[in-house]
């Protein structure tokens with residue numbers, strides 16, 4: 287099997303990830319922060335170490351503000367729905383948002399009468415920044431944006447956007463689901479106030495993990511209330527972080543796996559262009575040479591995330607993905623990728639796109655086999 291569906295969930299993982307999870311499950315087992323015995327302390331140490339590591343890597347000033355969630359969606363929901371909204375507040379996002387941002391935004395729109403502007407990504411950084419500036423009004427309360435499109439892999443100029451937001455004192459929430467693990471992110475240096483990401487994509491951690499990192503003193507209301515293992519005498523949710531926003535038993539084996547993934551990430555050589563980026567360039571170049579194949583996304587960006595969106599003739603993308611799976615044993619994702627507005631922008635709503643996404647574990651040989659398969663498929667559809 288050639289696994290080119292890394293943007294959905296990465297596979298395989300570094301062996302250290304599984305080892306750490308099995309250790310947490312079989313050797314530690316206890317509930318972190320719920321008891322004073324040795325095993326509970328060991329479990330709590332795993333959690334604290336992971337918080338500290340994530341905070342260090344992503345430039346979050348206070349590890350207590352590095353919060354664990356089940357995935358990026360839960361982290362984004364907490365950040366968006368946890369803010370105090372008033373009628374007329376204005377949120378700025380892009381047409382590239384995944385439904386894990388768009389649906390919470392649509393929810394607060396209906397629930398509280400918030401206005402949302404979805405700025406189209408027009409592949410030109412300076413005109414995009416101009417649009418951001420123009421869309422800021424006196425009611426602008428939040429800028430929330432994906433760091434990179436999960437359809438085309440194009441990177442949104444978050445740093446420049448956050449600079450403008452700072453001038454207007456508007457907080458910035460970034461969805462780093464497709465960038466964390468692929469490109470360096472430092473919240474402090476990039477003026478990002480809140481950063482959400484999953485553990486299971488580019489960071490190569492396990493499913494069931496995600497984080498929200500918060501810099502600064504934001505008033506975020508919890509979506510969940512319950513046991514925190516501390517302040518048990520209080521009837522109300524404690525105001526201390528992380529307890530305030532983390533009710534219930536944490537996913538300790540998952541967090542242990544994520545910690546191991548973060549260690550591997552820290553140990554990688556960040557000077558070099560990541561292997562998956564180079565492979566993606568070869569893949570994109572090869573696909574562009576095939577007559578009958580259309581590729582989507584800007585050619586101008588040096589920094590594109592390791593995925594390629596394409597279509598074969600006018601064949602539904604799902605059909606191409608099915609042929610790749612059944613005849614060639616190649617896993618890709620097709621359709622709308624939970625981001626319908628992206629497809630409106632790309633004019634691919636009916637056909638969807640085939641998305642091939644890579645990780646550092648993919649190889650040149652796999653890219654060659656993939657190109658050969660797409661060429662054969664294209665030629666055979668041309669004969670029909």
Ligand SMILES: Cc1ncc(COP(=O)(O)O)c(C=O)c1O
Pocket residue numbers: 293294357358359360384386432434435436461463464484496
């Ligand atoms: C840009 C983006 N945001 C959010 C998500 C949601 O991630 P999760 O499934 O971990 O909640 C995804 C998943 O594909 C994504 O690509």
